[in-house]
Amino acid sequence: MSRLKESNTAMEQPHLSLVDLVKVFRDGSGSETRAVDGISLDINRGEFVTLLGPSGCGKTTTLRMIAGFEQPTDGEIRVRGENISRVPPFERNMPMVFQSYALFPHLTIFENIAYGLKIRKADREVIRNEVAVASQMVNLVGLENRYPGELSGGQQQRVALARALVLKPEIILFDEPLSNLDAKLRIQTRTEIKRVQHMLGITAIYVTHDQAEALSMSDKIVVMNRGQIMQVGSPEDVYNHPANPFVADFIGNANFLESRITAVGDSSVTVEIGGSSFEIRAERVYDGAAVGDEVYVSAKPEAMDISEGPGDLMGRVDVNSFVGATTEYKVEFDGQFITVIHSNSGGSVKLFHLDDEVAIHLYPEYCRVYRR
């Protein structure tokens, strides 16, 4: 009974909340940067939340405020409802994995991992055990007596992770921890991080500008731009139902076709592109659409295709890049460039050449309409 009650309150109370968080930097000349501009966010216990956005959008600043390295200009950070603004960073117990790993170069791997435990005055025996467990968890066994300079980038990254995990934190912070690794190692390590986080039930806040990373790891993605939140949702949500053109572009590399609304029905809206009409279901159109509105129709590259034609929308191949299973075409249409990914599977693989006339197929069921 009581356990049920406890978990209920835990459900009601977010683990970590950001409330109208603002950070303004003033530089020497007195000019201001609103690095974080009013962010509100609830994060539940055990959730893996990604802050995703282009460079300079305020992800690191947000994370550093959570860790206590920056004092918010305005707003609050709450842990289980309690404002922690006055708690100094070394009492927050939210270990962070830095992009640079920030390992202590003068300490061995063992001493690096044990660092936090020593501060907490753990027994030597306890330290030895905990470090061994953490090293095992991230496959570092046998390297304990080396110095960080003697490890590969991937190994250093795992030391940074172990050094955080060994503290058994409730919240762990990551700032682009994989960006210094090569592509293959990146995929391998992200699986590992996700596995450990899930196994230990830690709440994770993970900063990245790599959409693939965000989509594959997250329970919840927070898309940011210019210090503000553009959309919060599950990976499927932000991918399939982007809230605005920015998210559609950033997550799906969508194409945006200039268009106009010619008719509004009960359950659908008709738009006109290049002289042809397309009917799009109402839930994929913004609220309050009216005839005559200037709009964008967005379509992801994989939601389109090209053929020899003839078709409604005719274009010219400008770039073709063959990448194995698919070929990515850039097609010029009506003065715009549209990216289309054409599957090369199946028997008759047709490769189009530069300057070929091609027909563009638009599948309205995958398109979205945004106000222009």
Added chain:
Amino acid sequence: MSHNTGGAIIGREWGLRGTIVIVFALLALFILYPIFSVLRMSLTPDGVFSFEVYRSVFAHSRYFLAIRNSIMLGMIVATLATTIGFLMAYAVERLRIPGRQFFRTLAILPIISPPFMFALSVILLFGRSGLITRHLLNLDVGTIYGLKGLILVQTINLFPIAYMTLSGILQGIDPDLETCALNLGARRTHAFFTVTLPLAMPGILASWLIVFVTSMTDFGNPIIIGGDFDVLSVRAYLEFTGMGNLPRGAALAILLLTPTVLFFSLQKRIMNRKSYQTITGKSARRSMLPVPAAATIGFTAFAVVLSVFVIMLYGTIIAGSFIRLWGVDWSFTLDHFAYSWDVGASTMGRTVFLALLSTPITALLGMIIAFLVVRRRFAGRHLMELLAMLSYAIPGTAIGIGYVLAFNGAPFRWSGTAFILVTAYVFRNVPIGVEGGIAALKQISSEIEESSTNLGANSSYTFRTVTLPLIRPAFFAGATFAFVRAMTAISAIIFLVSARWNHMTVLILAQTEILRLGAASVMSFALIVVVMTVIFVIMKVTGLERSQVFGTGAAR
């Protein structure tokens, strides 16, 4: 993305706040308050505020002359020393003349020598009964005491400062730029005058200013070889200690302090300018063009002559230690050693003891201030840096007079104690550590320390377990310099020594004044040996290279 301005929220970290307050209090008590005391003394000669003292100083030709002389001497020496320093730096760093390592080492020697060692050997060589003037050439070139002797001695003493500054600058100028100018059709000399020299100009100016300031504030050489050529630092000392005219001594010290602080900050500005920094440390390659043989021969000859002269000055001191009566009786003797042992052994012991005592304190305080200034955000952070660096610019004479005035009576009755000597060492030498520490910290990503904080360490734990080990070379460089400067101090110390706590340099000065030049030579020689031994031990124990301890720019 670097977060240089970063720094943890201080919040309720009481230990950190306490440290900041204590550091401020120390800087105020041991740097600001003494200077304030000097100013107060000079402005309230009879207890009431007046400019009378300054008026009388400018009215009397004797004081006015001292001011003029100091400035003239400074300008001449700065020009000569910077020229020689530049030629040496160019020869070593650019023309890569043979024997570079030797010349680099030689340039460090004058820095670790007692303050007036060259004056002593110049007297032995060129003085009234000088070996060269009197006995070898039988010349009567007039007296070496005065402007001539001072120019010679200070130029030899101070050109290494110019050399250190300028070799740093020259290393920073990409040799490819000169190559490129040649490639565009410039002749070699033309390339030098249109590319290298203009790029080195800020450094040349900075070096000129620092040599000027050092020459003006020099006390040891003028008091020994100045003769009738009166300079400010010596005049202030004589008025203050000799005549007991405290207000006038104080006023002269303030007149000495004003231009030095001004010029010093000017020098700092030049060295910190961005336009200059962008040309440093770019070229990974050290490819040099073949140098015309004539240039190599010319510059090598120049460097050799200079080195032979410097070595001769050292040799003279050593020789002087073994000669019964210089100029009169050239027979070999060990009497000077016996005498020096009797007179100087306990002073040497105490000098070394206090220098060793002050060294770790100075270095540690320097690192703490550097850490606070670079890595923590608090109101007054820039003020702390300024205060800590200030004592660089304050002439020793002003500090000495300030300490006497400030700590002579209630509530701070410390005159004649070892404590006042140690604090003088610590606060005069801490800027070297602060500067080195700041430079070292700027090389290290702040994320390493942040990650320590993030793992639960407070500021003091982070400083002890992460920062200090990471800036270890800066710590030991700061310590080495603090030791060397404590051992070779004189301008401030001469006001503060007592019968019980005497300093070796003051003792050597006294021996020179009673014309026991043999004993003065022995003691100078001994001082150099002790300093070199300690430096050697520090380098062996810490495993640091000479270049890490005596980096460029550390010459100050």
